[in-house]
Amino acid sequence: MAIAIRNIKEIDLLRKSNSIVAQSLQKVKEYAKVGVSLNDLDKIADDFILSFGAKPSFKGLYGFPKSICLSVNDVIIHGIPSDYKLKKGDILGVDIGVEYGGWYGDGAITFGIDEINKVDEKIIKCSYDTLLNAINSIRVGMRFKELSFILQSNIESFGFVPLKGFCGHGIGKKPHEEPEIPNFIESSVMQGPKIKNGMVFCIEPMVCQTNGNPKILNDKWSVVSEDRLNGSHYEHTIAIVDNKAIILTEY
Template structure:
């Protein structure tokens, strides 16, 4: 399948759902406090998204039951909201997708609740910093494999490892489109594969493990952890290539 190229009118159409995503994540960040349950946060986000006449894109996608992927502590991605109440020292990841007028937006953040450990602070910083370092290096003609290498090297340099088996992706008229963008190189070759072009829109999303990047899916069939059993983190932005530069669509 080919990678979509969007004109400026289509990218303008993508701005709305992505801005709703950004505002929803800000709402969740501000309300991720001790004592609040994951289901309360999920409902808060869904109500907020629907207030824009938009739709939570993940609800029902591939059978996912809720509006937001909420991943606590050792759950790195795809956590299902439950009646668990957040506690001081938890770290929590929010992954939000929005559909508006047939266009999709997607982004994720990880945040701490109250006072978190220095290791968890570094873990969250690794996901965020690796994402922004990759974005800063985006240019037309760069191969996606080169972008994967940049993300992987940034993660490894900070003393962590990328989660394997999951990746960033294209986005537009569907929530997941080509290309797939791993956070690591599957081979040492970076001189093959598609290049970044004007009008491409895609999501980068570093997913960070502490010692072992091998994933394990829990009994709920969704929640992904590392086999090392340690806390993880996740950050994501939707990026459009506009006038030769990377523009973050999910930034307020």
């Protein structure tokens, strides 16, 4: 399937859905305190998204049972909100998708609950810095595999490894579109599609400490590393406009 090229009007529509994502992420972060349950945060996000006349796009997507993904500690992505109450020292990954007017937005952040240890601080910084460095490296005409190589190299420069088996993706009229954008490279970077003006896609470094092989827990959704150590995840939706990467999920 070809990678969609969006015009300025379509990108403006995507700005709206992604702005709601950005605001929703900050709303959840504001309320994520010691003693607050993941279900409480899911309800806060759901109500907030609906207040814009939008929909939480993860709800029911591929059978996902909640409105947002909340991933605590060793759960790197796709954590299901539950009655678990946040504790001091936890790290929380928040991943939110929104559909507004038939257009989709997607973004994620990871942060600590009160004071966290130095390793967790470093792995959060790794995913955030990797995301921004990758965005700043984007040039029209480069291949997506070059971007994957940059993501992997930045993660490894921190002494960590990328999560295998999951990736960034195109987005637009569907929550997941072409292309797939892994955080690692397994073949020549000089193969595959090139980045062009009008493309819109999500970059989302998912970082493990020592082992990038994924394991899915019994809930069929939560993804951890085989090392079962804490991980981190950040995500922005990007549009290529006038040869520049523009962040649509700016917060």
